[in-house]
Amino acid sequence: MSSTHLPSTVGLRVVAALAQYGTVSSAADALHLTQSAVSKQLKNIEALVGAPLFDRTSQGLSPTDVGMIYIEQARIALGALETAAVRVAALRRSQPAIRLHVLPILGDRWFMPRFSRFAELHPEIEVEFTTFAASDTVEEADAVFRFGDGNWPGWRADYFLGREVILIGAPQLIARGGGISSLDDIRHYPVLEHRQTPLRWSDFAQATHLNEFVPARINRFGYYSLVIRAAIGGQGLALVPRSLIHDELASGQLINPLGLGFTSPNCYWLTTPANRPLGAGLATLREWLLQEARQSEPMEVALLQETAS
Amino acid sequence: MSSTHLPSTVGLRVVAALAQYGTVSSAADALHLTQSAVSKQLKNIEALVGAPLFDRTSQGLSPTDVGMIYIEQARIALGALETAAVRVAALRRSQPAIRLHVLPILGDRWFMPRFSRFAELHPEIEVEFTTFAASDTVEEADAVFRFGDGNWPGWRADYFLGREVILIGAPQLIARGGGISSLDDIRHYPVLEHRQTPLRWSDFAQATHLNEFVPARINRFGYYSLVIRAAIGGQGLALVPRSLIHDELASGQLINPLGLGFTSPNCYWLTTPANRPLGAGLATLREWLLQEARQSEPMEVALLQETAS
DNA sequence: TCAACGATAGTCCGAAATGGAATAGCTACT
DNA sequence: AGTAGCTATTCCATTTCGGACTATCGTTGA
Structure with a gap:
């Protein structure tokens, strides 16, 4: 007005x-x-x-x-428009589609590149995505990706990916800072942090026995994509789930000095409402998602053992 | 997506x-x-x-x-865009404007036609309106119009207008239905109802001692403007605050058969946060609003006495 | 210091969307 | 029938939008 x-x-x-x-x-x-x-x-x-x-x-x-x-x-x-579209679609469809809420970072880095395969395999299963949806709209979804420790009352949670968190940085940054030849060297570098998961660095310090770690500088970002971008840009070291940066590691844009990392309890889960029974389509989708996720994290078992030792 | x-x-x-x-x-x-x-x-x-x-x-x-x-x-x-505009404006302005949340029906029928006068009288007082804003955003406003019984914890409420509710209908409709020469005649007519204030008709029946009133048909609408429009269109009888339909009564588009009506405890209030002290500008605006409202309801005192008798 | 790179901003132009005026069509009521 | 009050449609001038291309600025690295 x-x-x-x-x-x-x-x-x-x-x-x-x-x-x-x-x-x-x-x-x-x-x-x-x-x-x-x-x-x-x-x-x-x-x-x-x-x-x-x-x-x-x-x-x-x-x-x-x-x-x-x-x-x-x-x-x-935008979220309102998205939920309008989803609700209208749900209302019009006699056989309802599966409503899946994906987190932006997963959507960009994991989901979208792979999902077309599922659509080919199961053309009969319709899936609708939401990304922007507000928290109350998320409740309506048939399956929701979440980040956390797997404990959401009323929801059944299956581990999806991201448990393996590794230290990464741009090669130029690390070279400029004198290289990382021992754990203590990382004290000299600025670090990047995701605003919603601020405990990463203290968890890391604890897991690697890096005592009294006070970073030179901390830059915080609201999205993991920004953290990754900033890391590629050489703005600092970051702790990121390995699964999200396979490509950058392979191409050498990012490196994982000394193979440092740890297994975080906070990771990505695929959650489904506990009280609602899974339909056939949703069960298929869930199986496919979990299996694809396992395949995209082939090294995990090895690393889990390594970190546990 | x-x-x-x-x-x-x-x-x-x-x-x-x-x-x-x-x-x-x-x-x-x-x-x-x-x-x-x-x-x-x-x-x-x-x-x-x-x-x-x-x-x-x-x-x-x-x-x-x-x-x-x-x-x-x-x-x-739209509400999100509106609050974005308001918040940005509030952030940029050194001397903050008064933020006033108006209800759609008041905005159309009462506020907009009159407010330019206030702007002329007090050009130094900046006022920003919101209409679509969600309930949590309303809390940020400096003054909020509300509909109800005047009891909102944490808010000081001044009676604004709309206490006097009258029965109205289009002349054609009433003629078609055989006219209304006694209270009981209204049983023959379909009635229009505002979705958010469904008790109007039972209140009316009680106030006028119209026993066991079961309307021939009820049409419900989400906005008072629609109720008024439907009444003008001859779709049924309605109970509407007199202040909102002065023009239609004067022009004869709507009539108030037998002068029937009652005083409702649910009406429009101007509310201000109780804990926040009123600034000078807000106090001026409030005074002006309340006085204008009193002037636009000149008949009220007479009617109050009439209905009380 | 210079060149390369990657970033944003600006210009030009064809295509598409938009809004207004006028017109056509529909329904209800007299 | 005829009228009044709607909405839908057509035509047209105008504006907007998006893409290709170019300019410019800052950082990096030899």
């Missing part, structure tokens, strides 16, 4: 994607747009808001105070 | 306005668009959703099941 001009929905999606990916180019990729288009959309929205939403750095974008507020509300708006 | 195409924001606003006003034409007026544009926007959204959102009647539009769902989410999305 206040402003006569409303932002465009693609603008909102651009803002959300920028917050998630941290650069115009990668956000553009994710949205199937060009860098130019995303840049212009951002410019439009900022003109409409009347203030910059992101600080421009040479590495990419980071949200301003105003941006934080706007991003949050943009997500809510 | 599911649909590649997002609805446009004006489309969302169109849907919300259609739900509120019930006809394409009046929604178009409210949005400062033409009927043609609104019709096309609706068509676009429906094509995108894949199902009609409204049933077309010769009287206007009424939401379908799918429509209800979509409307709800559209409101949430």
Whole structure:
């Protein structure tokens, strides 16, 4: 009612994607747009808001105070549209589809590349995804990916992936800092942290007997994709589930100095409502997901033993 | 993530306005668009959703099941954008504006026509409105219009208007049904009801000693504007705060048979947080609002006495 | 210091969406 | 029938949007 001009929905999606990916180019990729288009959309929205939403750095974008507020509300708006679509679809379908809520990081790094295989294998099973959905809408889903220790009252949780957390950094960063030849060397490096899982570093210090670890600097990010991006950009060391960065490790963009890592109790789980019996389609999907996850973590058993010793 | 195409924001606003006003034409007026544009926007959204959102009647539009769902989410999305705007504005402004949350019906029928006078009188006081905002966002407002009995813990409530509820109907409807020459005649007519205030009719029956009142038919609406519109359209009798329909009574579009009505404990209140002290601007605004409301209800004292007798 | 790289911003242009005016069609009521 | 009050549709001018391309800036590495 206040402003006569409303932002465009693609603008909102651009803002959300920028917050998630941290650069115009990668956000553009994710949205199937060009860098130019995303840049212009951002410019439009900022003109409409009347203030910059992101600080421009040479590495990419980071949200301003105003941006934080706007991003949050943009997500809510997009989430509403998403749940509208899902609910309408559910209402119209005689045979309901499976509603699966995926976390952004899993969606980008694990799910989307693989899911087409499932769709080919089981074309008869319809699956709908939500990503932005608010917590109360998540309750409606038939299966929900969650991050945590596997204990959610009312939900059955199966371990999915991400138990194996490793220390990573960009090779340039590590070279610049003098290299990591012993555990203590990591004290010299800045570290990156995911805002929602702040205990990672203390867990790591405890698991590796690294006493009184006080990082040189801590940068916090709201998304794992940003942590990974920042790590690739050489902004610091990070603790990341190995499964999420197979590609970067293989290509050498990131390295795992000394093979350091630990097994975290906090990881990704596939959860299903405990009171609701699993339908046939959901059972198939669940089996497939869990098996695919096991295959994508081939080293885990070895490492579990190693860390346990 | 599911649909590649997002609805446009004006489309969302169109849907919300259609739900509120019930006809394409009046929604178009409210949005400062033409009927043609609104019709096309609706068509676009429906094509995108894949199902009609409204049933077309010769009287206007009424939401379908799918429509209800979509409307709800559209409101949430618009509300998010609104709160984004308000919060950003609050953040940027050194001297904060007064944030006032108005109910749709009051905004349309009472507030907007009058508020420009206040803006002229006190140009130094900035006021921001919210309409769509969700309940948790309402808590941030400096003043909130509410409907109820004046009892909200933590809020100071001043009576605003709407205590005087009268029976109204379109003259054609009443003529068609044989006229209303005694209280009992209203049993023959269909009645209109506001979804959120379902007790009106039983309160009315009790206040007027109309025993065992079972309406011929009940039509329920989600907005008071729809109730009023339906009453004007001759769809039934309604119980409506007199202050909201002065114009229609004066023009003869609606009549108040036998002067029937009652004083309801549920009405509109202007509420302010009890713990927060009123700033000077807010105090001025509050005084002005309450005084204007008193002036727009000149007959009330007389009627109060009448009904009490 | 210079060149390469990767980042964002800006310009030009064709395509698509949008909104307004006018028109056509429909239904209910007199 | 005829009218009033709706919505839907068509035509058209205008605006917006997105992609290709180019400019520019900062960082990295030889």
